[in-house]
Amino acid sequence: DAMVIQNPRYQVTQFGKPVTLSCSQTLNHNVMYWYQQKSSQAPKLLFHYYDKDFNNEADTPDNFQSRRPNTSFCFLDIRSPGLGDAAMYLCATSREKGWSNQPQHFGDGTRLSIL
Amino acid sequence: AQRVTQPEKLLSVFKGAPVELKCNYSYSGSPELFWYVQYSRQRLQLLLRHISRESIKGFTADLNKGETSFHLKKPFAQEEDSAMYYCALSRGDDKIIFGKGTRLHILP
Numbered sequence: 458d459a460m461v462i463q464n465p466r467y468q469v470t471q472f473g474k475p476v477t478l479s480c481s482q483t484l485n486h487n488v489m490y491w492y493q494q495k496s497s498q499a500p501k502l503l504f505h506y507y508d509k510d511f512n513n514e515a516d517t518p519d520n521f522q523s524r525r526p527n528t529s530f531c532f533l534d535i536r537s538p539g540l541g542d543a544a545m546y547l548c549a550t551s552r553e554k555g556w557s558n559q560p561q562h563f564g565d566g567t568r569l570s571i572l
Numbered sequence: 573a574q575r576v577t578q579p580e581k582l583l584s585v586f587k588g589a590p591v592e593l594k595c596n597y598s599y600s601g602s603p604e605l606f607w608y609v610q611y612s613r614q615r616l617q618l619l620l621r622h623i624s625r626e627s628i629k630g631f632t633a634d635l636n637k638g639e640t641s642f643h644l645k646k647p648f649a650q651e652e653d654s655a656m657y658y659c660a661l662s663r664g665d666d667k668i669i670f671g672k673g674t675r676l677h678i679l680p
Contacts, residue, residue, distance in 0.1 A: 461615075497581070499658070499670035500616075547616065560606065560618035561668065 460484050463548050463564035470538055471572050478533040478567045480548030488554060489531040490561065491523060492547040500547055506531060507554055535569075543571045574599045576661050576671035584677045585649045593644040593674050595633075595659030604662040605635055605642040608670070611655045619644075619657070629653070654678045 462481045470476040480489065488507050492500040504513045506525045520542070522534045535542055545568050549561040575598045585591050597603060607619040620628045622635040622642060633644045642659060659671040 497672065499576070499672045501670075502667055505667075549616075560608075560621070563616040565615050 461548055461550055461562050461564035463546075463567050465567060466565060467568050467570070469570045469572060470535075472540065473537045476535050476538055476569065478535075478546050478548075478569070480531045480533070480564055481529050482531075482548075482550045482562075483529070484550055484552070484562060485528060486550035486552050486562070487528075488551045489525060490549040490551075491531070491533050492549065494545040494547055494566070495543075503533070538569070538571050540571050543569055545569075574603075574661060574663060574669050576659050576669050578657075578659055578671035578674045580674045581672070582675045582677065584679055586679045587651055588648050591644075591646040591649045591653065591676065593657050593659075593676065595642045595644065595671060597640050597642065597659075597661050599640075599661060599663065601663065605633070606660040606662065606668070607631070607633055607642075607644050608658040608660055609655050610658070616658070649678050651678045651680065 460483050464479045468476060488505060490505040491503045493503055494500040502514050503517045503521055504523050520536050525531045533546060545566045547566045548564040551561045577596045579594050605622040608616050609619040610616045620626055620633060631644055631646045633642050635642050654677055656673050656675050658673045661669045
């Protein structure tokens with residue numbers, strides 16, 4: 458009964474080669490988030506969509522972009538991955554905006570490796 | 573700046589002993605605090621939130637605004653409690669700030 462699905466679970470790409478990570482949800486939630494989590498660190502918010510409105514965090518590198526073609530899907534595009542982008546990428550959803558509408562529902566994550 | 577601090581990377585506790593996972597935060601407003609848990613090979617999921625004042629799986633957490641703390645407690649540890657625990661803060665917008673996490677290891 459997975460409700461937030463991330464594909465693939467493991468992704469390997471070459472230095473500088475564009476890569477796309479995928480997230481889909483069956484919850485019909487309005488808000489979708491992408492987090493980056495490096496080893497032994499806290500999940501760090503990259504950006505989120507409220508419906509079609511895109512909200513980028515101030516310190517998210519320009520290398521990272523996102524698309525949300527419809528309610529169910531959200532993609533994370535890394536244009537030119539560097540070695541420092543190797544991490545676990547977590548997708549999450551919440552029903553509506555605001556803390557009262559948390560919790561966030563997380564996917565299993567995609568572990569990205571850079572060769 | 574908003575920050576969530578979990579001072580212990582690893583906490584080992586014997587089965588049946590009390591558990592306390594520490595969390596301190598810095599935020600000038602009125603935060604909403606959460607504990608998330610990640611069991612082995614499972615996804616990150618909400619354990620409890622301070623506004624609900626609930627006990628989940630025997631765990632409770634009380635928000636202490638004077639000490640800016642939101643420690644997670646359980647009187648008697650069970651082996652299935654072994655997991656990674658993240659304290660998190662929501663600022664009233666859509667964003668959650670996570671601590672670095674504490675790995676709880678229950679010893680038999």
